[in-house]
Amino acid sequence: MAYSNKVLDHYNHPRNVGSLDKSDPNVGTGMVGAPECGDVMKLQVKVNPDTGVIEDAKFKTFGCGSAIASSSLATEWLRGKTVDEALEIKNTDIVNELSLPPVKIHCSVLAEDAIRAAIGDYKKKSESRPQVSTNA
Amino acid sequence: MKLPIYMDNHATTPVDPRVLQAMMPYFTATFGNSASRNHSFGWEAEEAVEKARKQIASIIGATAKEIVFTSGATESNNLAIKGVAEMYAEKGNHIITAATEHKAVLDTCKRLEKDGLRVTYLPVQQNGLVDLDQLRNAITDKTILITIMYANNEIGVLQPIAEIGKMARERGVLFHTDATQAVGKVPVDVNKNNIDILSISAHKMYGPKGVGALYVRRRNPRVQLTAQIDGGGHERGMRSGTLNVPGIAGLGAACELAQKEMPEESKRLAYLRDTLKDRLLAGLDEVYINGTMEHRLPNNLNISFAYVEGESLLMGINDVAVSSGSACTSATLEPSYVLKALGAGDDLAHSSIRFGLGRFNTEEEVDYVAAKVVDVVKKLRELSPLYEMHQEGIDLTKVQWTAH
Numbered sequence: 001m002a003y004s005n006k007v008l009d010h011y012n013h014p015r016n017v018g019s020l021d022k023s024d025p026n027v028g029t030g031m032v033g034a035p036e037c038g039d040v041m042k043l044q045v046k047v048n049p050d051t052g053v054i055e056d057a058k059f060k061t062f063g064c065g066s067a068i069a070s071s072s073l074a075t076e077w078l079r080g081k082t083v084d085e086a087l088e089i090k091n092t093d094i095v096n097e098l099s100l101p102p103v104k105i106h107c108s109v110l111a112e113d114a115i116r117a118a119i120g121d122y123k124k125k126s127e128s129r130p131q132v133s134t135n136a
Numbered sequence: 137m138k139l140p141i142y143m144d145n146h147a148t149t150p151v152d153p154r155v156l157q158a159m160m161p162y163f164t165a166t167f168g169n170s171a172s173r174n175h176s177f178g179w180e181a182e183e184a185v186e187k188a189r190k191q192i193a194s195i196i197g198a199t200a201k202e203i204v205f206t207s208g209a210t211e212s213n214n215l216a217i218k219g220v221a222e223m224y225a226e227k228g229n230h231i232i233t234a235a236t237e238h239k240a241v242l243d244t245c246k247r248l249e250k251d252g253l254r255v256t257y258l259p260v261q262q263n264g265l266v267d268l269d270q271l272r273n274a275i276t277d278k279t280i281l282i283t284i285m286y287a288n289n290e291i292g293v294l295q296p297i298a299e300i301g302k303m304a305r306e307r308g309v310l311f312h313t314d315a316t317q318a319v320g321k322v323p324v325d326v327n328k329n330n331i332d333i334l335s336i337s338a339h340k341m342y343g344p345k346g347v348g349a350l351y352v353r354r355r356n357p358r359v360q361l362t363a364q365i366d367g368g369g370h371e372r373g374m375r376s377g378t379l380n381v382p383g384i385a386g387l388g389a390a391c392e393l394a395q396k397e398m399p400e401e402s403k404r405l406a407y408l409r410d411t412l413k414d415r416l417l418a419g420l421d422e423v424y425i426n427g428t429m430e431h432r433l434p435n436n437l438n439i440s441f442a443y444v445e446g447e448s449l450l451m452g453i454n455d456v457a458v459s460s461g462s463a464c465t466s467a468t469l470e471p472s473y474v475l476k477a478l479g480a481g482d483d484l485a486h487s488s489i490r491f492g493l494g495r496f497n498t499e500e501e502v503d504y505v506a507a508k509v510v511d512v513v514k515k516l517r518e519l520s521p522l523y524e525m526h527q528e529g530i531d532l533t534k535v536q537w538t539a540h
Contacts (some may be wrong), residue, residue, distance in 0.1 A: 003451070011451055017519055034537030035522060036482035038445055038463045038471065042521035060521040064447040064464040068519060113538075 003065055004099040010069035015076050018058040020044040025129060028122025032113040039063030039107070041071045043114035045078055045086070047122050052082045059114075066104040070094050070111035083119050140455040141501045145340075145435060145494030146289050146317060147459060151386065152342035152495065158389035159344065162382035170379045171370060181381045188388025195391040196315075196334060197325040198351050204371045205384055208348040209316040210240040212335035213283075215350055215375060216312045217244045219361030220281045220333070221253055224310070228278035230254045232309075234266050234295075235477040237285050241314055245283075254278070260477050264293035264427035272303060281310045286318035286334075290461065290474040290490055291427030292436025294322065301330030310359060316340055316348075320394030321402065321433050326351055332359050338383065342495060343390030347383030350375075405493050406434035408502050412491060413437055415506035420513055422526070426475055426488060435493040440475075440484040441509075443523035444516045449489060452512030456505050461488035483532075 003011070019042075020027045026047050033040040039062060046056040057075040061068045073094060078086050094100070094108035142150070162184055170185045172178025189200040206212045221231065233245055235257050245255045256274045258266050266284060275282075282304050287294050297313060304311035312333035318324055319334075320341030326334060334351040338344055352374065353359045367376025394401075417423055422442040438461075441449060446462030461472030463486060471485035489509070493502075517523040522532060 011448070014519060019524065031521065032538050035486070035532060036537075038482075038486040040521055040537070042524075060519055060524060062443060062520045062522045063445050064462070065451040067445075068448060 006073075006098050007066055007069040007100070010072040010098070011065045014059075014068060014072045016056075016058050016072065016079075017060065019060065020046050020056065020058050025049075025125050026122070028118040028120070028125065030114045030117025030119075030121055032117055033063070033110055035062065039067045039110060041067065041110055041114040043071060043074060043111075043118045045083075045118045045122060047083060047126075049126065052084070054078050054081050054083065054086060063107065063110075064104070066098065066100055067107040067110060069098055070100075070107045071114060073097060074111045074115055078115065083122065086115060086119055089115055137498070137500050137504065140457055141497075141505060142457045143491050143493060143497060143501070143505060144457045144459055145497075146292075146490065146492035148339045148345065149342045149494055150496065151339075151344055152390065152393060154393060155343055155386050155389045159382040159386040162385050166381075168381075170381055171368065181379075184381055184385045184388075185379055188384045188391075191388035191392045191395075192336065192349055193351075195319060195324065195395045196336075196351055197327050199354070201372075202351050202354050204350045204352055204374050205379055205387075206348045206350055206375055207346055207380070208339070209238075209314065209335045209337035210348075212337075212348050212350040213238070213240040213312075213314050214244050215361060215364050216333045216335060217241065217281065217283055218248065218364050219374070220310055220312070220359075221248050221251075222362035223360050224280040228276075228280040230256070230276055230278040230280065232256045232258065232271065232274050232279060232282045232284075234258045234260060234284050236260050236264065236288055236290075236474045237283070238289055238314055238316070241283055241285070258284075262478050262480070263430075264288060264291050264474075264478055265295060265431065266300075268296060268299055268303070271300065275303075275307050275309060279307070279309050281312060283312040283314070286313045286315040286324065287322070287433050287436075288427070288474065289317050290472060291438045291478075292317070292433035293427040294318070294431040294433065296431075297331070298329045304332075305330040310357075317433060320391065320398070321435065323398070326353070332357070333361075336387075338387035338390055341390050341394050344383050344386040347380050347387050349387065401495065402434040405497075408493050408497060408499060409435055409437050409491070411499065412493070412502050412506050413439075415503075416509060419506070419510035422523075424480070424484060426478060426480065426484070437491040437493075438475075439489055439491070440480070440487040441489065441513045442484065442487055443520045443526060444487055444513050446487055446489060448516055449487075449509070449512055452516065453505070453508050456508060458492070459490045461485045461490070 057078040091108035168177030168181035170181040446460030447464035475485035
């Protein structure tokens, strides 16, 4: 199977590889997939609590080239978006941008799931924070 | 050194130029039909076929009359298993095989199950070998055939053929072995090992594609098969169809070369394979060899690079042709059923690479491949959340994954 140039570019030069501090209250972490399925994506966002803008995004992915490219692309798109804008990213956008063939659509679905999981984790943290401060 | 490097010799091999030379006359000058009994064109073609029959018989310790030509090992396996099932239907209706067989055997057995036969699929041990006690216990008075491969096409392990043959003979059960990967690589002897039927392919041993053979024992016992292709009654009535004379000449020449060069070639390939293995083990942690190294083809190495997905690794070594047990590289999107059968977990199947060394690989190529694989695995582990978790001391088997 031939890979699109964009998939190859992300595979050869993955953007924003790495990890953010999980315990930082402004960091949301999403981990989706399973090793026995052949792909696991970890996606993290660091959000400015005052503006709601994603200032940093990092990923690490165990998976095929298309899974790596999907998550690499996701981090690029996430940076500078607000958390609400981030939730508008659809897997089909990733499919179109990377020209993924039908057998690789699940990679884009996984990337969308990872975005939602990371944002969800951040939201959960930020919602619980005021309660903690008022109770304290 | 020329790129790309071909190291996928279990999938197919290039035709050896000496084999090609032996085939050439039979395309144009000596083009006769070996079944034409009344002119010299036919006689010359027949002579080529009979020469090849002897060359093939010789490499497995058989006699020329016991060789039936086919289109390849898939057809040979179909003919052997379906042919026995049909011919011996009155004697019994039970076949024993193993979970790690080639699809040409497994799917043939599944077809027969639909027709009402009973099939036992023996599991394999973690080393890839069948358990002889389990085999012994599986044999019933209705068992007509044991079909267990000689060497596995993914992990290269050599099944205990001599012991299986002895057991089958003692219990009066026919023994077929798919020896596609073994013939020409390791010494094979049908009499010493009590093999009754044996499948051979040309293109796995530097012969052409589209030609194979089936050894069918003629004495002690005399094996009979019901033909699966009807027609002019060629090949003792077991396989009709005009013989592929150039292909057969190629298979014969490939066998003769392999037999002559095997002692030296197997040593050289084992050295290259072990060099590759040692380099990979020295350069990387968390690397697992799939299947026993003790009973194995000299040219096979199947390794799992934990925390790295196989297709992404293949992408990184795109100037090296190898294959992976990863789901992403299979048509079915399922990880290798052979590796799953070893019980090591699906994650290691996704991370596996099969190296198949061959006659035309060099030490320089092995050096290049080893260095490249180490480099790419390291790079991909930097990207792997699983490797990060492993380094943090997290037990990945205890994590709640969101399987999809």
